[in-house]
Amino acid sequence: MERIYLDHAATSPMHPDVVETMVPFMTEIFGNPSSIHFFGRQSRHAIDVARETVAKSIGAKENEIIFTSGGTEADNLALVGVAMANRQKGKHIITTAIEHHAVLHTCHYLEKQGFEVTYLPVDERGKISLEDFQRALRDDTILVSIMFGNNEVGVLQPIKEIGQMLKEHQAFFHTDAVQAYGLIPIDVNELHIDLLSVSAHKINGPKGVGFLYARETVKLIPRLYGGEQERKRRAGTENVAGIVGMAKAVEIARQTMNEKASMYRSFKEKMLGIFEQEGIPYIVNGDENNSLPHVLNVAFPGTNVESMLVNLDLAGIAASSGSACTAGSIDPSHVLVAMFGKESERIRSSVRFSFGLGNTEEQIEKAAYETVKIVRRLTNK
């Protein structure tokens, strides 16, 4: 049976060129970048080049890039780091109800440390309102963390407008761009973003590596102390192979961004077209016109998400109920709850399809028809 992987938002396969780029940094150029001898210097050089590639991809300076062990660490470093370093200026933080748990749980931790956090609500399409944001913003707000594109329903937030509104405000602006980066062009200066999180394994890079962009002017307390790596902002022997692999993934993503974005959008249309044509009941969650190209979240009224996923899996199709992390638990997605309320049937009947490297139009068609069959079977129609 051909397996069709439609869960690229959970994690994505490494691009073959990424693997190829990494191998020499494990076999030959294995030195510790802090070592002053040749092996060390070669590794150091590789990191410098990678940093340049990554910085350029978002219009940042090289010294504004901090390599981390992934998106979760980048989010934690951004939030705790900024909160702790700026608490003299205030203790108020603004975020949204639909952030990834790497942000939400970190906010809960900060609340325990005496910070006050406002969780902005979202509308039925998953978007925050700028009026709500304006109202929540206070003189003692020190940090605003609003995700670029949501990992479960794909909705894009008004990042540009928020950046604009914060231009004259003391609060630093962080965005979790783990899902958006690589498919949506991002320039941190144009958008007035102060901090931005990225994870390599979502863009066909390796797991266990990511980066945090932190503008030069951002005051940040590290989370990991020890050696003086990453300009003392993140200790730990650098994962050179991982960093080099991520940089390669970044390069590939930059070159293929437009082409991929339009391909994934056409996949969405294809899928929805087949649902429409076959006449099964479905509702798209989120906002089709304002969304990440690769994420499609659909409710199938009358079905139950767990049976949907099990049946899809049996048919060789890997999809998910939301973020991989919450998927492990049976709890309904906090994102869908924020959009539709606890009582809505949609929170129990929604499936996320997410597209990426290796998916073809034929696969999408096949997956759509299989989905139709399963929905019919489960709803007895």
Next chain:
Amino acid sequence: MIYLDNSATTKPFPEVIDSFVTVATKYFGNPSSLHELGRQAERLLQQSREQIARLLHVKPNEIIFTSGGTEANNMAIKGIALQYKNRGKHIITTAIEHPSVSEPCKQLEELGFDVSYLPVNEKGFITIDDLMKTIRDDTILVSVMHVNNEVGSIQPIKEIGQLLKNYPKIVFHVDNVQGVSKVPLHLYEGRVDLCTMSAHKFHGLRGAGILYIREGIKLSPLLAGGEQEMKVRSGTENVAAIVAMTKALRMSLEMYEEKIHHLMKVKEAWIEQLSAIPDIQLNTPIDHSAPHIINFSLNGLKSEVFVHELAKHNIFVSTTSACSSKKKAPSKTLIAMGAEPKRAESAVRISLSFKNTIEEIPIAIDVMKNAIKKLQEVTR
């Protein structure tokens, strides 16, 4: 090439790289995903956890995967401090810890914790007596490294564990990054509660490490998020690097069985031949030191220049620990051992792996002698 910098990082075993590539390309699923690819990844993760637990003679649920030694040390020290701060705010560690232990301790001092740094004697050892005298009613954590990364002295972990059996409320953390597969450490017998390990020091890959957390010990997580790793370490698991680390640990422990005597012989030969050079002062203690680390001083000559001179001949050694080797700071461990500044500033470390040979020694020694001569001429 003669690579003598295995304490900074080791060359990954080819089989380890193969495992990494296979898992990264074929089993790339997210272990939290419910579908087949996710379940495969979850199985690999679980198998790794079980195998590592077997190798370390502990339980699978006591193994937490991290991004490396630095994260594991930070997590252990700050995690325990925050978890038990209501019990007390006193922490005991040593003057010769790696920065990934001592820096978090300094951070905790800023947050109102009281940290005692046990001194070491001229051979690089703490004494049980000093530890006993330092323990207070409000001590919540004792953190002592097993093998020192600069001079290789082995601390009396088992004796510390024995002593701490009388203090059930004190959590005992051991940084074993340098000891894994070189100096055996029994976690249960040593009454160790937390233990740090790092894959790239035993021929695994960077980006993976282990924090052993004894069943029943709670700590406040360093990374919040998706609640992976039994809720104490969030972040998508680096499955391929973890599987590769498991293989590296198994192979390294097998090598220990086969080759530890070889390694000890190589070290002895090194010490013998180094001691015959008049301008070299040996810093590594002869007894109770790890089989792979030899530290010596160049009688005041500039150690960085020496390192570069050797590198020209494809011989790789280091000044002090890699992390601080960019600064020209004297060796912290040697200073703590009471070495005069001149000696501490001219320290050089050789660190071996099981693959180093006796045959390499005379070749390297020749180059070293010439380098010393050259340096002396420049200084004169």
